[in-house]
Amino acid sequence: MAENETDGTRRDFLFISTAAVGVVGAGAAVWPLVDQMNPDASAQALASIEVDLDPIEEGQAITAMWRGKPIFIRHRTAAEVEQAKDVQITDLPDDQARLLGTTKSLPATDENLTKGDDNEKWLVLVGICTHLGCIPKGQRLGDTKGEFNGWFCPCHGSHYDTAGRIRKGPAPENMAVPPYDFVSPTKIKIG
């Protein structure tokens, strides 16, 4: 009787340990098959670009490419900056500043979305609607800019304001701000 019990527990132990090793082994074998799908080294290598802001006149905007995504860079007029600053944070559907590359949780004030002070006229955004990834209109001269004078997404009707914040429509979040820094007064490095 006692001997059988001993056999039983020994066998149980072997079963469990074999299964455990098997699961770990299978997982290790499968992981490369799964992870190969993630962005590869060449995609990651295109991780930073420099943009010269000198030629952008007040009121104009340009679109740069970073990691395959359009980056909106707008040289805002004083009126547009004022318009962005006048908004109460409680009126915003999304009150978080969506700053890529940081874990900081900041309110979506104009100050937090730009580099402030002399550079507050520069607004840099990932130009992708946070609803389903369309490119919002509002970069070119003739484009419609939506009800809040920022951007308007034609796909499902999201309106963004002059700080790239969602104000109306199905998009759940403000447009994201990529990580960037001024390397000189007229040049930024994104990424």
Added chain:
Amino acid sequence: MSHESTYHPQSATERWIDDRLPLPRMASDFMAMPTPRNLNYFYTFGGILTFCLLVQIVTGIVLAMHYKPSAMNAFASVEHIMRDVNWGWLLRYTHAVGASMFFIAVFIHMARGLWYGSYKAPREILWMLGVVIFLLMMATAFMGYALVWGQMSFWGVTVITNLFSSVDALIPGLGTGIVQWIWGDYAVSDATLNRMFALHYLLPFAIAGTVGLHIWALHVTGSNNPQGIEVKQNTDTLPFHPYFTVKDMFALGVFCLFFAWVVFQAPNYLGHADNYIEANPLSTPAHIVPEWYFLPFYAILRAVTFDVLFIPAKLGGVIAMFGSIVVLFFLPWLDRSRVKSANHRPIYKWFLVALFVSVCALGYLGAKPAEGIYVVLSQIFTAYYFAHFLIVMPFIGIIERPSDRAAKDLVEEIIPEQPRSKSNRVALAPYSASVNAGIYAPDVTASGAGNVDTCVVSRVGSARLTDEKPSSGAYLEVVSDPESANDLDPHQGDSSYACPEAEILPLSKSRNELNDRIDSLSAAGYTAGHLGTAWAWYMISPEWKSVFTGAAKPKKYDDKDVIKAVLLMTDGAYNTMFSGTDGDTSDQTARDLCDAMKAKGIAVYSVAFEAGDDAEETLRYCASSATHYFTADSSNELRTAFVNVAKELTSLRLTE
């Protein structure tokens, strides 16, 4: 295969193979599958779908020999196929139009399954495999459309893959992680296109494998049929080959005419002009629309514009869209009705029509911009889509009383599908407190009798116990003033006059005509049994040939090739009697009429259905013999009784 093998090896070689790898046996039994003989043309779409899959695989493999799956070259290589490759234009158009044809066929195939209840026991797994095939088809079609790498391709992929980012609302970062894993980049890119190509090439073979399982499951349970009643005996079926192969081939021919017409005359009709512009990640087309076969689901996605509890609108839309397919897996258990075919479900069938209308409406709305009234309508139809499966199906199944099968079984037994000149005929005489003579009312009542409707009650005078034709002095009575018709029956008190909605149907050999009339029957209370008895007689009596003319004309009594039979059925005592005459009861009049009928050589059968002692007594008296009398205490027993009567009648006829 569940049915018995009918394969007999003819030669030594065949026997040798059969003992080692019985492939010929499998093929032979596959083609010999017993198939219900009453399948209609909606059942040819399974074969058509197999053909569609084959066309897509063959043209797809050939196209892959010329296509280049890279963001740089994809769009140009498609144009290269169109312009330079020998017959490239035909191959590509066939492949592109073929996808649409595939979906047209699969939608009809699924609607067929919904209508005839093909998802119900024992075909649950067969149905669920079908839903898996449908999902695989949608994934394959989506990725195939991406390969063209036009503007619609690119932005379609962008929008749909971005759906997964909605998971961020539950677990921050997970959604974005999934999307980048799908993309293999930080945006839809070359890497995305390349893997879509690999999977687009793979999935059709997964579909083919699942189709194999689907057909295997079909051969285990056997095919459903438009009546939704399982086949019971060999005579209900025919071998699949040659009877249904020929039918399938004919339907396929017609389908191919349509297919070819679209390929040659309107190959781009179902596409979008924007997809002839190369993909541009910096410019979104003004109006992104998926391919037509995704439109109903796209409309459901966009219908959710509000947050539900902790689920934000964006995630809610995604859940609704996938849920609209997932719910199909559960149909076998959501539908509580034991009746399969909607043909025999008088309430449910209208809800099912509403479902089909909703899906079509959602298809229309999916192509419209998501604004104003379109959003509201999408929400209404989306609500019905889910309500149909989650509320209507379980609920109706419980309350609905299936339309009467017993009478239909009798009709089917007696009347062949393709009636000939000598075929049997059946007449129907529905009755409650009166009989609705319909268009025959003016012929059987005295003019100016004050009809308020086309219903007639008992005869009076000397003709009341005969089949004398209606004429001056022998017309049928009508109730001229139903409001004060308290002179009807002592058992019922006043106002017991009821005119049944269903009119009589004189002799007919059209199954459809009879079944339609049976469908229109409804219980109205009151049982003027003698009236039913009398009218059953009138409609087969040669005396009435001036009333029932043409195809409904009754044959002579003494024709030895003719059997005249009457089947009386009641579920209640004969208690309603227009009492204007001799004070006879309904019971006594019915017995007298039966005696008179039997004297003319008419065979009288009777079935008492939960009828009570008095009625059973009368029916037993009426029946030509003890073996002509049946009782039934459930609808199943009633069906058995009717079928037995029918079988007896048909066998009599055959032996003569």
